[in-house]
Amino acid sequence: MAETTGAGAAPKQGFLKSLEVDTRLLGMIGAFIAVCLVFNLMTDGRFLTARNVFNLTIQTVSVAIMATGMVFVIVTRHIDLSVGSLLATCSAVMAMMQARWLPGIAGLEIGHPLIPWLSILAGLVVGGAIGAFNGWLIGYLTIPAFIVTLGGLLVWRNVAWYMTSGQTIGPLDPTFVAFGGINGTLGPTASWIVGLAAVAVALWALLSARRAKAGHGQPVKPVWAEAVLAALIAAAILGFVAILNAYDIPAARLRRIFEARGEVMPEGYTQGYGIPYSVLLLLAIAVVMTVVAQRTRLGRYIFATGGNPDAAELSGINTRLLTVKIFAIMGVLCALAGMVASARLANHSNDIGTLDELRVIAAAVIGGTALSGGIGTIYGAILGALIMQSLQSGMAMVGVDAPFQNIVVGAVLVLAVLIDILYRKRMGAR
Amino acid sequence: MSIDRTGTPLVEMEDICISFGGVHAVDHVSVNLWPGEVVGLLGHNGAGKSTLIKILSGAYRADSGTIRINGSVAHIHNPRDARACNIETIYQTLALADNLNASANLFLGRELVTATGLVDDARMEAETARIMARLNPNFRKFSEPVSALSGGQRQSVAIARAVYFNARILIMDEPTAALGPHETQMVAELIQELKRQGIGIFLISHDIHDVMQLCDRASVMKNGQLVGTVDVAKVSDDDLLGMIILGKHPGDHAAA
Numbered sequence: 001m002a003e004t005t006g007a008g009a010a011p012k013q014g015f016l017k018s019l020e021v022d023t024r025l026l027g028m029i030g031a032f033i034a035v036c037l038v039f040n041l042m043t044d045g046r047f048l049t050a051r052n053v054f055n056l057t058i059q060t061v062s063v064a065i066m067a068t069g070m071v072f073v074i075v076t077r078h079i080d081l082s083v084g085s086l087l088a089t090c091s092a093v094m095a096m097m098q099a100r101w102l103p104g105i106a107g108l109e110i111g112h113p114l115i116p117w118l119s120i121l122a123g124l125v126v127g128g129a130i131g132a133f134n135g136w137l138i139g140y141l142t143i144p145a146f147i148v149t150l151g152g153l154l155v156w157r158n159v160a161w162y163m164t165s166g167q168t169i170g171p172l173d174p175t176f177v178a179f180g181g182i183n184g185t186l187g188p189t190a191s192w193i194v195g196l197a198a199v200a201v202a203l204w205a206l207l208s209a210r211r212a213k214a215g216h217g218q219p220v221k222p223v224w225a226e227a228v229l230a231a232l233i234a235a236a237i238l239g240f241v242a243i244l245n246a247y248d249i250p251a252a253r254l255r256r257i258f259e260a261r262g263e264v265m266p267e268g269y270t271q272g273y274g275i276p277y278s279v280l281l282l283l284a285i286a287v288v289m290t291v292v293a294q295r296t297r298l299g300r301y302i303f304a305t306g307g308n309p310d311a312a313e314l315s316g317i318n319t320r321l322l323t324v325k326i327f328a329i330m331g332v333l334c335a336l337a338g339m340v341a342s343a344r345l346a347n348h349s350n351d352i353g354t355l356d357e358l359r360v361i362a363a364a365v366i367g368g369t370a371l372s373g374g375i376g377t378i379y380g381a382i383l384g385a386l387i388m389q390s391l392q393s394g395m396a397m398v399g400v401d402a403p404f405q406n407i408v409v410g411a412v413l414v415l416a417v418l419i420d421i422l423y424r425k426r427m428g429a430r
Numbered sequence: 431m432s433i434d435r436t437g438t439p440l441v442e443m444e445d446i447c448i449s450f451g452g453v454h455a456v457d458h459v460s461v462n463l464w465p466g467e468v469v470g471l472l473g474h475n476g477a478g479k480s481t482l483i484k485i486l487s488g489a490y491r492a493d494s495g496t497i498r499i500n501g502s503v504a505h506i507h508n509p510r511d512a513r514a515c516n517i518e519t520i521y522q523t524l525a526l527a528d529n530l531n532a533s534a535n536l537f538l539g540r541e542l543v544t545a546t547g548l549v550d551d552a553r554m555e556a557e558t559a560r561i562m563a564r565l566n567p568n569f570r571k572f573s574e575p576v577s578a579l580s581g582g583q584r585q586s587v588a589i590a591r592a593v594y595f596n597a598r599i600l601i602m603d604e605p606t607a608a609l610g611p612h613e614t615q616m617v618a619e620l621i622q623e624l625k626r627q628g629i630g631i632f633l634i635s636h637d638i639h640d641v642m643q644l645c646d647r648a649s650v651m652k653n654g655q656l657v658g659t660v661d662v663a664k665v666s667d668d669d670l671l672g673m674i675i676l677g678k679h680p681g682d683h684a685a686a
Contacts, residue, residue, distance in 0.1 A: 212551075212552035213552055215552065216552045216555065217556065218559075291548070295548040295549055295551075296547070296549060297541050297543070297549060299549075300534060300538070300541060300549055301539075303530060304530055304534070304535075304538055305527075307528050307529035308525070308526065308527040308528055310525060311525040311526055311527050311535075311538070312527065312538070314521065314525045315539035316510075316539040316540075317538075374527070374529035
């Protein structure tokens, strides 16, 4: 981080340095914008339509949710190869709960209002328990995480298979499906309210951080830099809301919604989708995980353990229990990702989440998480997931053949890590 | 600066024995330490100096012997007990998390938290600035990860950690082993500062020059036994070497 000496006292500082924005973050945003612009050019403007941005966003959510947990796992020098399979098991539990077990065994009628919530709860408990079990094997029995989760990759994929007999389970409960994206959005008005609230919270966070620093007599950045940063954040949030609101619900679908309410749709009526619930969920997870990473003892211990496991141990940190907690968090996030993924498809299919472990790890690593441990950010991982998804869907839109799509994604992963290594070297081998 | 040795010693280790599988690693050794004093522990590898000091820091339990802190008998069974007696150890490897900044390292495992239970970085950084102003006024790199610090600066973070939590007794294991001359000087100044504050220091070292420069007294060990404890001002380098290598007390030499 740049060290500033307060307003007026630092005339020689550059614009970016005064803003105290992470240069790595800037680089990633730059790469993301470049990807978007190139695809937009190649698709004659189809890439950056409201419709495609909306789709891109909801396609990213599931992997992004898991990537935030993978940051903690990789920061502590572990790896989790079982997230895709764990997602499948959690998704299978949730699907079986609402389609078979709750109606069949517990005798709840299909459509009972408790069904989606009990299913989600069961998924979260199963995810958390499996994650904690993995963490126990790794932390207390000291089996390498690579092996535990490689085994888990096979075990949980096939537990899911066994549970569902390999069948596609559906249709899922309508309330549950609302978490998938297109079938559950806030609508324009509520989206604007949420957007404005988010801006207010962001401004308050900036202000209180500044107050806390100044209150202890520490240097703060110049007021203009603070203002520029605030303006950028507000513009990004409100711009995002505007785009999601600009994607109109198709007329035929609107007409059906009106008919379902027993009304007739007025001629020429349009309505935007607004923010999907799944995206709200991702944002909430991002905020919570960032607070955990930066402002809690748990987060501090995660990063300390990643930086120097011996030092953490000597400082009285229980690194074994810490491992259990980290993998339990990862498990819960897999369950949430499973909920979003199966809700988006409106059913549980046997191959759900296949190869997601690689997408999730790639997202975290592209987002600047170092496999050597101790370094990584939540926002970086989410941005990494977004970049990966943009590449994938952009290439599909341009008409790149499927094998080439995967070749490019693989090459980008390796290249991203190379750039990261070179960057770190230049910054002084951090 | 002369040490006042009339009062109660800070630490008295009396007649300490410990053996590992028949080997007497520490064999009826007694050492003591007064406030504001630096006592060097010298000896070859395997002489028993590290083992002796690990008994004080709680890593090992003595087979026999007594430890008195401020005159009263202390039972030190683990590192937490040692901490409760205000004994802090600075490890040779420094035990810092490289990716965290100075204040995060200083408070690692003992973070200050706000009323809502979140870590209070602003307050911890302010406290770090305060203690560093006392220990190492030139220290400026508060927000950088400690990997960006020099060896001496890292050493001062490790020492600050001990001092901030009110260590009265400091155990330093080879504090200058990995440092250049300038940084060694910095650590030497730090030790002088700690002495002024009345902290007692056991300094384990291989380096006679370090001991001659930094310590008030030196206790030399060989084969698990105490060769003797001498006033550093009254002996020469060669006397100390003789004690380490030959196990010969300078008093014997004078008599011969």
